[in-house]
Amino acid sequence: MIRLRPKEWSIRLHLFAFAATILVPLILLGSYFATEFAERERERYQxxxxxxxxxxxxxxxxxxxxxxxxxxxxxxxxxxxxxxxxxxxxxxxxxxxxxxxxxxxxxxxxxxxxxxxxxxxxxxxxxxxxxxxxxxxxxxxxxxxxxxxxxxxxxxxxxxxxxxxxxxxxxxxxxxxxxxxxxxxxxxxxxxxxxxxxxxxxxxxxxxxxxxxxxxxxxxxxxxxxxxxxxxxxxxxxxxxxxxxxxxxxxxxxxxxxxxxxxxxxxxxxxxxGAPLTRSLLAVAGLGGLGLALSLALALLYGRGLARGMLDLSLSAEALGRGEQIPATATSVREVNQISRAMARASADLHERALAQETAARRQELLIHELNHRVKNTLATVQSLAWQVVRPGVPPRIAQERFQERLLALSRTHNLLNETLWEGASLRTILEAEFQPFMAETPRIRLSGPDVYLPATHTVVLGMALHELTTNAAKYGALSAATGRVQVDWRVEGHGRGATLILDWCEMGGPPVQAQPRPGFGSRLLRQTITQELGGELSMRFEPEGACCQIVVGIAPAEQRAA
Structure with missing residues (x-):
């Protein structure tokens, strides 16, 4: 079935037609009453x-x-x-x-x-x-x-x-x-x-x-x-x-x-x-004609403002279709203003959505690059672990156990990063994760320092380093004895790009420590991660009370947050 396209009229003609639909019945009614009046007058004259x-x-x-x-x-x-x-x-x-x-x-x-x-x-x-x-x-x-x-x-x-x-x-x-x-x-x-x-x-x-x-x-x-x-x-x-x-x-x-x-x-x-009828009809026709003329004039005058508002809406719709952000226009017609405000809100929403999509695209691109970088770093770390454990004279079973332990530590650190979408982790959270088996014995573990938020790279490296220190303390150091304790203190010195994290690890109450023990796998891994991967400093002291270690690494301003 073919549907004919309705004829288009301007809003001025619509206003005039609306006024005419009101006036024409009034004119006809006036003509009817005028005719009735003339008929009564005719009867009176008779x-x-x-x-x-x-x-x-x-x-x-x-x-x-x-x-x-x-x-x-x-x-x-x-x-x-x-x-x-x-x-x-x-x-x-x-x-x-x-x-x-x-x-x-x-x-x-x-x-x-x-x-x-x-x-x-x-x-x-x-x-x-x-x-x-x-x-x-x-x-x-x-x-x-x-x-x-x-x-x-x-x-x-x-x-x-x-x-x-x-x-x-x-x-x-x-x-x-x-x-x-x-x-x-x-x-x-x-x-x-x-x-x-x-x-x-x-x-x-x-x-x-x-x-x-x-x-x-x-x-x-x-x-x-x-x-x-x-x-x-x-x-x-x-x-x-x-x-x-x-x-x-x-x-x-x-x-x-x-x-x-x-x-x-x-x-x-x-x-x-017939004069009364003529006068009445002339009056009705005159008033009706004047009303229609006035309606036409008002329709042209008032319709101009309405048409301007409609034209602004049309232009705004075209701009919205091009993806431009449009402002809300103010007219004397509430409905036009409501449509304009709705289009402005839609424009703002579309603009924000476009910005969000653009930001998401950039973040996705950055995430892909970051993931690629982190995978490479993780593979490099795994490769380094493999080179450290696989050495001449180390039995394969022991090398396998050492490699498995380091991979588990690396996995725990990655779990912490996954919880924050790889944006970083708190230093205290890393320490609490490492000391979790000993945290029930509160007097044995003492943690003291501000809340320092580390980026992903520092989280992985320091997580490995702190795992080595915790493992060494559990096997040979203070945590291997019932009365042993570990005290970890840290602080941040400097501001801005010169901010530096200083972490002190001290063991007390453990088995007697040799003045200068022979460096093993853990010592080498610890030094390599701090000095080579973070560009920091590592110093070890072996006191009779227990081993002490100080780690000094630089951190960015955004990486420190007050507790």
Whole structure:
């Protein structure tokens, strides 16, 4: 199975991606809440639109109610019922001081009998406008008040809406009494409604023509709204979206008049409706974009320090691979510092291990040379022993015994050296090893002197020499008698390279000693080892009390250690 190599990103991009994974869900969550808030605002606007349309429709109906009540009261005038039209004209004009509109009376044919817009006695025309004829006919047939759509007056040549009240005389609907209301009067109702900003309220008639509008009233008066938004107008929907008379998309609520075919429409532009969502989304987008930009900047800035630490680790790893010793680096990231310290410790361990291996190699090489040297010396010593014991006139059995004894002494000395890895041995330890058979008899052996540490060469040679002295004392000297004693004293004189070991061996209480005995094998071996192999001095004295021997050899400074 082939495994694709993962794509490598810089630590800065990783930091930016980490920040983005935190910010993007927050941005999405903010967008969700902004959308929810906008939806709640939309619902609130819808309720405001419906309430506003209903309130203003009620205000318009109150105005129409008041006008109808005034007309109904005026229609009961005795002057009108008795045919005194001039008197009724005066009464109608007095009523106009309170209503502020034109009052007219028409018969069933549409002939105007009274019109307060013209002076009394002025010939009046027949009203033939379809809106007027339809309104009059409906009022006469139903004998109920009727409110007309927008129309143009025949006398004033201005736009009006008409409120008709039938006048019934002796059970017959003989006349139509009406007040012509100007659109301005309806507009003042809208103006007094304290509309919220950006809201528009319009009153349209049954033919969808604008009677009054809270904005651009003069310009849009009489405009057919069905041309801009026909579907809501035809359906009479309570809540709808479409275009207003200015062609602006709006959310609108409509409320029908209780007394007429009019509709009151309250609308707000969709741009205003969507403003909270737009502002919220822009705020979320702005803050999110700012957060992402800031995260990118911080990732670049902060990632630079992290990348520097990582690069230092990479360089340190390469140096470690080359076997170089590397120091620990200090950064602001704990984990990087831990790795750096671990690499530094590993570097130090590897360096120490390399030094140890190098030292071990040198020691091994030195050991091989030393072993070669010591083997040669040992073989030379064995050869010398062989030449000493194998002499003319010495029986082979005696020569064999002597050779075996010297080899055993040499072996004991080598055992002492093996215990210290051939670095040397203590002089006191060598003496105690030689006197071991007699150490139980403490008064017979006296050792006195500082602790002197001898190197390997001195250990072997002095071990052989002290073995010869001990053997001679056990066979012929003080240790051969029950009352004999051996006193060994040593000291070190001088310092540094001039340090000298002086060892005095004295036997007492043994058999009588000849003044000058004939030198034997032991004497020759003793003198040869001290003078030739160590370059020292050997002096022998034969007192009646016992033999005495003094050995003087040079020792190096490192070979003396205080006890």
């Amino acid at each position: 309720e405001v639109a419906k309430a506003l349309a209903a309130d203003i429709a009620a205000d318009v109906d109150r105005e129409l109610d008041s006008t109808i009540a005034a007309l109904q009261a005026l229609s009961t005038s005795p002057a009108l019922r008795n045919g005194d039209l001039e008197a009724f004209d005066r009464q109608a004009r007095e009523t106009l001081h309170y209503r502020g509109s034109a009052i007219a009376v028409r018969d069933q044919t549409g002939q105007q009998i009274i019109n307060t817009y013209a002076p009394w006695g002025t010939p009046l025309p027949v009203s033939t406008h379809p809106v007027l004829r339809k309104t009059d006919q409906t009022a006469l047939e139903t004998q109920r008040p009727v409110v007309s759509d927008l129309y143009q007056g025949a006398v004033a040549k201005a736009l009006y809406v008409l409120v008709d009240v039938p006048v019934t005389i002796r059970g017959e609907a003989r006349y139509v009494l009406n007040i012509a209301l100007t659109p301005e009067r309806i507009r003042r109702i809208l103006a007094s409604s304290n509309l919220p900003p950006d809201w528009i309220v319009a009153v349209v008639d049954g033919s969808n023509r604008i009677i009054a509008r809270s904005r651009d009233h003069e310009r849009l008066l009489g405009v057919d709204t069905q041309r801009s938004s026909p579907a809501p107008a035809e359906a009479g929907a309570a809540l709808w979206q479409g275009l207003n008379a200015e062609g602006v998309p709006v959310l609108a609520a409509s409320e029908r008049s209780r007394l007429s075919a009019w509709r009151v429409t309250a609308s707000v532009p969709l741009a205003v409706l």
